[in-house]
Amino acid sequence: MTATDPERARVDAALHATLLRQAGVITRAQALAAGLSADAVDRRLAARRWHPVHPRVYRDGAFPATEEATVRAAVLWGGPGAVLSGTAAAWWHGLLREPPVTVGLTVPRRRYPRPRAGLTVRRRELAAADVRTVAGLPVVAAPLAALETAVELGARGPGFLEELLAAGRVGPDAAGRAHGRQTGSHGAASAGRVLGIALRGVRFRARRRLGVLLGADGPSGWVRERQVAGLPLELAHPVSRTAVEVSFPSPSGDDERTWRKAVLRRQGWSVVTVDPCDVLARPDDVVERIEGAVRPEPTGPAGAAVRVVS
Structure with missing residues (x-):
């Protein structure tokens, strides 16, 4: 073995661990931090071993292009403070079956990311109670994700939220508190209307069930x-x-x-x-x-x- 072989093995192991953890996607900064040189990154891109997903975010060709990879790449592109939001967050929590068509992100107000195809970016400050880390990804907490998704789904929204409340997957109190923390922000009024409709639906369903019992x-x-x-x-x-x-x-x-x-x-x-x-x-x-x-x-x-x- 040459003197550089142990170091190359260490770098390869670090890169592979990151790729495994992130469904095959990696940022340029992560690759450099693992020990890969800028030239080595560019060579992998030129050889099509790595494929650009977003600026400075790549997918290793040895990994499939999955929905998980799409979501993780979006959050990595969002950078520090980026949080998965909306239907993408509901899907990540397992509250929504179909994967998101558009990945929603929330970033701090001080950030001004440029628009990207397939992404929606919202600038706002989230309370600590409204952010969770799920499978290594920062994501809005389930109650807020459910409310945001119910608004995004339009006519399907109240029914979607009612099912979650009725099944106990999202608590009414938690949903109410999450909505309260968003008072005055964009979409809060719509979320309040959808929540009210869903709560009335759950109450009607429970009254009917109890009458039978x-x-x-x-x-x-x-x-x-x-x-x-x-x-x-x-x-x-x-x-x-x-x-x-x-x-x-x-x-x-x-x-x-x-x-x-x-x-x-x-x-x-x-x-x-x-x-x-x-x-x-x-x-x-x-x-x-x-x-x-x-x-x-x-x-x-x-x-x-x-x-x-x-």
Whole structure:
């Protein structure tokens, strides 16, 4: 072996490790840092061993041109502070099946990258809570990725977000907080509208499911759409004067909810509030909780307790 062989082996090993880690893509700066000379980089490009993807970002021809490689190359091109965003981020999190047609990036406001085909770049500052590292790549956190994707999908957006919320893959509270941190930024108003539609869809789905589980309008004694003192009740058990409301958790200072419960208590009713996501994800637990809250019949031939039929 010549004196240069050990050093060449070290450089080759460093390059290969980087390429393996990054699905076959590498930046010029990474190649130089691994020990490759500028001339050696240019020779690999001239020999078509490496293929330019973006300025100073290359793909090794020994690796396939995959969607992962496309996404990683985009973030590497974005440089320090670049974060994968939008549909590309949702796909990276596994929230979206189809790979992105356009790769979205968020870069700090101080940066002014030139437009590139197949890329969209947004200049903004992200809160630490909205950034994660997934498989070695900086990416917006799943709740924000879901919101951004729902907006990008247009008419498909509310349904997409509703499915994620209903399946528990994105929490309503987390989505709400992510939206709150984007207040005033481009697209925040659209995201808020889509989130509201999706939340209403989840709530409707949970109400319908719970009605079936409780045997509403059947021999169980549960009925739908009852009114007490002018207040509509979603699910009610008139015999035991128990009402169930399917509603997302609200701040402790929710005056309207407090007022509703006070009015119903004065009418002799108790209220059980259940989270729509719990109804969809843990229906047995929700039914058991409601069963425990149903009060015994005030009068009866044998003092039998009213039970919920699930």
